[in-house]
Amino acid sequence: MRNDDLLRNWYPILQENMIEGKSVAIGIFSFEENILYANNAMNHFLNVDSENQKPVNAFVNPEFDVFVNKEEQGLVFDGSLTIGNRFDVSYSLESKVYRLGGEILVFAEANLLQLFAENKKMSTLNQQVNNLQRELIKEKRNLQYTLSELKDTQQMLVQSEKMNAMGQLVAGVAHEINNPIGFVYSNLFSWKGIGEDLVNAYLDLEQLxxxxxxxxxxxxxxxxxxxxxxxxxxxxxxxxxxxxKTGLDRVKKIVEDLRTFSRLDESAMKKINLTENLQSTISIAKTKFNEKAANFNFECPDELYVECYPGQLNQAILNVLINATQAIDYAGRIEMSLIEFEEEVQISIKDDGCGIAENNKEKIFDPFYTTKPIGTGTGLGLSITHKIICEVHQGKIEVESEPNKGAKFIISIPKVISL
Structure with missing residues (x-):
């Protein structure tokens, strides 16, 4: 059977599907560009208003007048026809335009291969846009994290400057106190000698x-x-x-502890006797211990040498001791120990205070997090401690606690910090 005969048998069905199809646009127009007939596809491309049957779009390239002005009958155009609104809508269709009497027949269809190619390009562009969006979201998160870090660092620097100023003040006061104490200490022994001489002179006169x-x-x-x-x-x-003499010795010891605690001349990493260092820190915290009548006990070896940043380590330990003091009730107990291991040392500070709720454990080292009443805490003490121990000294802090059963902070730092 010939193809013509085969198609003739199917012609009614093919005609129906072609007219009703969405990829083939068929329209018959008057010379005034009025629509005499348009299938669904043509109505779609022309964006025909369903109420007044007026098209929103028009023939853009070539314009409709080009077809009208042709003198010949039959096929007057064969090529790419653009339909749109000249602004944001444009359809490019493979078209054939016929002129029969006073009517114009437009037969147009989308170039499927071109559409597939454009669709592929669009898919690629969409993928690129999605990738860019993911990158932007990632960058946004990084910027938010960096901004948060900068804010934290700014607050840390402010606190650090305060501590540095306090350290300078403490060192200055300790130096100023040290000189008059030396005079008094020296004069005390002179006064003792003078007193003994006067007593002996009187006794000699009485005997005479x-x-x-x-x-x-x-x-x-x-x-x-x-x-x-x-x-x-x-x-x-x-x-x-x-x-x-005992009173002056105690004052001298306090001054020496202040000088040891501030350690302005030891801001760099240095090998120190950690036991001595911690004892100076405890001496500074004793004022807080006395306010609570705290029972404090410190177990440590006589000497234990480590490489560290003394001033910063003192501040970190003091922060934990102050927190422990604030957590206990009156006459509560604080136990502190220093233990040496093969490659690290462990500082343990345990109290019998109010403890830490389970849902707060992960937040206690966050900057500005505090459970204290407004105006009584900055929320920076433990955050600074965490940075000093974990980042500066490459150590770690573990917390063991239950509500109303106290808390135990276990601080581990290496004996030698790897640079």
Whole structure:
């Protein structure tokens, strides 16, 4: 069977599907460009208003007048026809235009191969847009994280500057106190010598009068001795001296602890006796211990040497001690220990205070997080401690706690920091 005969048999069905199809646009127009007939596809491309049957779009390239002005009958155009609104809508269709009498027949169809190619390009562009969107979201998150880090760092720097200024003030005060203490300490021993000399001189004079066997004069001397309670004064003089010496020794120790704690001359990494360092920090915290009448105990070896940043490490430990003091009730207990391992040392600080809720454990080291009343805490103490221990000293902090059963902070730092 010939193809013509085969198609003739199917012609009615093919005609129906072609007219109703969405890829083939068929339209019949008057010379005034009025629509005499248009199938669904042509109505779609012309964007025909369903109410008044007026097209929104028009023939753009070539324009409809080109077809009207042709004198010949039959096929007047064969090529790419653009239909659109000259602004944001444009359809390019493979078309054939016929002129029959006073009517124009437009037969247009989408170039499927071109559409597939354009669709492929569009898919590629969409994928690229999606990739760019993901990159933008990632960059946005990175910028948000960086901004958050910058804000945290800014607050840390402010706090660090405050601590640095405080350290300078402490070191200055310690230096200024140290000089007059030296004078007083020296004069105390001079006063002791002078007092002993005066007592001995009086006793020698009294013995001399007694040897002269002048009862009246000896009685007067005895009366002066009794009226001024010289026997008690002589005995008390040694006690006054020892108490004064003990007090000055304690002041000297506090000043030395202040100087050790501030360690402005040791801002760089240095090998130190950690036991001595921690004892100076404890001495600074004793004022807070006394406010709570805290029972404090520190177990440590006599000497334990590590490489660290002394000033920063002192600040980190002090922050934990202050937190422990604030957590305990009056006359509560704080236990601290220093243990040496093969490659690291462990500082443990345990209290019997209010403890930490499970849902707060992961947040206690976040900057500005605090459970204290407004105005009583900045939320930076433990955050600074975490940075000093984990980042500066390459160590770690573990927290063990249950509500109302106290808390235990276990701080581990290497004996030698790898640079």
């Amino acid at each position: 009068i007694k040897n002269q066997e002048n009862e009246k004069l000896f009685g007067e001397a005895k009366k002066i001795r009794e009226e001024n309670d010289l026997d008690y004064q002589i005995e008390d003089m040694a006690d006054v001296f020892e108490e004064s």
